[in-house]
Amino acid sequence: MTNAPDDFNLDDELADTDSWDDETPTTDPYDEPDPEETTGSMDLAERHALRRVVGLSTELEDITEVEYRQLRLERVVLVGVWTEGSVEDAENSMAELAALAETAGSQVLENVYQRRDKPDPATYIGRGKVEGVREIVEATGADTVIMDGELAPSQLRNLEDKIKVKVVDRTALILDIFAQHAKSKEGQAQVELAQLNYMKQRLRGWGGSLSRQAGGRVAGGAGIGSRGPGETKIENDRRRINTKIAKLRRDLAGMKTTRTTMRSERRRNAIPSVAIAGYTNAGKSSILNRLTGAGVLVEDALFATVDPTTRRTTTADGRIYTLSDTVGFVRHLPHQLVEAFRSTLEEVAESDLIVHVVDGSHPDPEGQISAVREVLAEIDAKNIPELIVINKSDAADPMVIARLLQREPHSVVCSAKTGEGIAEALAAIEADLPVGAVELRVLLPYSRGDLVSRLHDKAEVLSVEHTADGTLVHARVSEAIAGELELYTLAGLTEGE
Template sequence: MEQARELAALSRLIGRQIALLIDRQGRIELLIVGEPGRIVIPELPRARGASGRLRGLRLLHTHLNDTLLDQEDLMDMLTSRLDSFSVLSVSEWGEPLLHQQAHLSPVVKENQELYQVHPAEHWEKASVNHTEQVLALENELSRVYTEAQSLQANTKDAVVGSKNMGRAVLVSVSNQTRDEQASSLAELEELAKTAGVVVVGTLTQRVPVVNPKFIMGKGKLMELEVLALRTHASLIIFDSELTATQQRNLANLSERKILDRTQLILSIFAQRASSKAGKLQVELAQLKYTLPRLTGGNKSFDRLAGGIGGKGPGETQLETDRRRIRERISKVNTDLKQLRNQRALARDRRSKGLIPVVSLVGYTNAGKSTLLNVLTRSDVLAENKLFATLDPTTRRLRFPHERELILSDTVGFIRSLPKELKEAFQATLEELESSDLLIHVVDTSHPEYEMQMKSVEKILAEMELNDKNSLLVFNKCDKLDEETLGILKNQYPKAVFISALNSFGLLELNKAILENLHWEHWLKQTQGNMVSTDETRSDLDEEYLKELLNNSHSEYRIQ
């Protein structure tokens, strides 16, 4: 009682709000002096771990008018993960008036608030057992978390060893339709699983204009923080590219790691890059992404290069970091240029050998690597994951009668491909420029295969490859019923319909490849070089194609 009187009197005397941060033993950890209309909670020590997800601190502060808890107070409570938040209103004479308290609601049902705000009451009647209240709250949070873990463990999509991986909440904020948001978010979830992340929750918000400061409104930010708190999420992944300002502001509001779609894709590429070229290209993309997002977070290193004997105050640590990144970008670009020159020489040698080059292109996880394996009897990594193939793989496919071609598997495309990746992987995708035929592989079983086709066509157009000789191949047709397959065949009469996994339609595919390559043209150029005249044949009868399919094999890999 006396403490409340002293706090109210002191607050009125100095004309400012005063706040106390109190631990669970009732000890005052921190005293904060604010402004007449608000207080600013400073950066607090890291929150407690999994055994107690709240911070272990409650806050009591004064209001110099008759207002009680407002939206800003509740936002502070959620973002700081406080046990509870209380307000004590102060009269013009410095006397305490009303007391009001709020705490997190552990389970949100439909139309229920994220927090529970208790009715205001006279300060002398306020009696809250804070210890019992916070223990009950954390027990309920623990129960909800345990149920979520159990449900996840029983689903077929549960990730093996997930306890050692990051747990993430996925967020979509855009002006797209709900169906478009749901589709994009589903793809983000597949990307997260590919990166080894366990998805524990999703949040969507449709807005006419994205908030330039926080990407979303305060209400949704509170909902996001509560969702992450309940699910023990250590990551929050946004299904869009965040600006440097948005990422910094979000990081200041939450102790969780903030990622965007671009960072997630870069992370997958970094995990899967194995060749020198792949590693350099990923590093270049990461450096270009990081450079504009550098901030001077550590002021203790400012003016590091200055001092006695210097030519001025020196450069800040931020300037030093930027300079080092630019230098590294220049070095990586030089190394990639050398690799491009080497590949250009290899392409020249292949063109002089008069061997046609066929490249597989398509949306990620369309089945390109599986098709390469089937046609060339190879064992290239083929997984049901996005970006299973990162480094380009090339095989020489030899047919009967000394016919051969070079078949190349390339990295899969994806919608909203980060510009950093487009630029960095230009060296890899340059292989497509020298191709005599592009085979566009489409996953017909995907509910949005048409969107995926348009995304691939858009990227090819941006690379000025849309006029290239191409063949449309619909894969995974074994997953379609006869009626749907018939409709597709009528809609795309020039396409080839196959199932690489079941070797269905491969005879027709080989025939289409030879027809699109204008094989007779290659035969005329290679006569007297690698085949004799009497062995040359241009007919495409069924027996010959069966022989081609049964006897074709992979001779060796071309770097």
């Protein structure tokens, strides 16, 4: 994982970025992946390149800090505060935090939580518990403490001062995972924007390094001529971060224009869009692969998919629609990420159908459904038709499956791993796709075969008859297509009939 936000040193990290606006990233076209290569094998190989082998240890004397961090997993202690719900809820939350920590590349040594009415305003956990955590850190030799919540800057500073090791909150942990998994230019810019917004409020420094103001009998003979308002180091760092944030927002605005244009083109061609959403690691990418053969990266890890993938496919009767795999959601998804990824999440908000994938083998699938729907409400997508797909039926308890089916009547059960139920899920998706609002009969000349083909691709064709005067087609179409075919429309059917 990356260093704690309040250890963030812009003098080292951003020393050569005084003119960000003039910088343009350069890439070698030969380093870009083949656009046809969708298996994700290279990403998977790279992600698995460094793994700790239990029982083997090599102590090297002459080794750089970078090499040392690559060879050694970060050793962490997890700490949570349980304020509401049952003990089972608290343990599920801590188990999820452990999975997040392992995904980020760390070894969990200890996992503890405290029962409180509300977090302590100074140290998040009680002052007495801080001493207990410090003893655990000393006994286990941990490098980092991860707190299951978002810490205020003062809480972060107080905990590090008392525990004497790096302290990271849940938000920074999730941002770190996103930074590791983002591959596209847009995804990396979104993650960097979220990280900078998070770090901006958590800058810190010590002693004289805090200020570049001079006054009185200063050392080094500065004195007269050097006094004035000046600019503190933190102010300077914050200004430079704001400059970088402004540049990232401009870049993302340009990328959003491209995405909006593509979406408008699909709308113009009356192509329905389906967004696959759900909790992280619920199996969304596996479902997409099963439904379309997309071959996107699949891994049993949280947030394995950060960059969205869209694939075009057809229904059994020949209608074209798109399926989009989106980033997974999680409880208490950092608001910085929601804001930064808003342009990507618009794929969900502007879709015609949401396929909500649920992990049927999870200890708390109902909690996952609620967490996902909270995010959907935040991006104004709660009113979009929703189909629940209960995945991992091969590993789920049949009693849990029955409970979910009773709770969510409009749902199907499948296993992306074995393929069981995939046909039923596909049929349910096709049944929920929007159909044309206008039913009509058109007589198309044989010279307009392109219009016949367009109806087969973009509309629901009910019947086709070849006559002496042309092709007679009975179909349900969108209002836009009905307007294009007005010249060839036969009387006898009205809208919605």
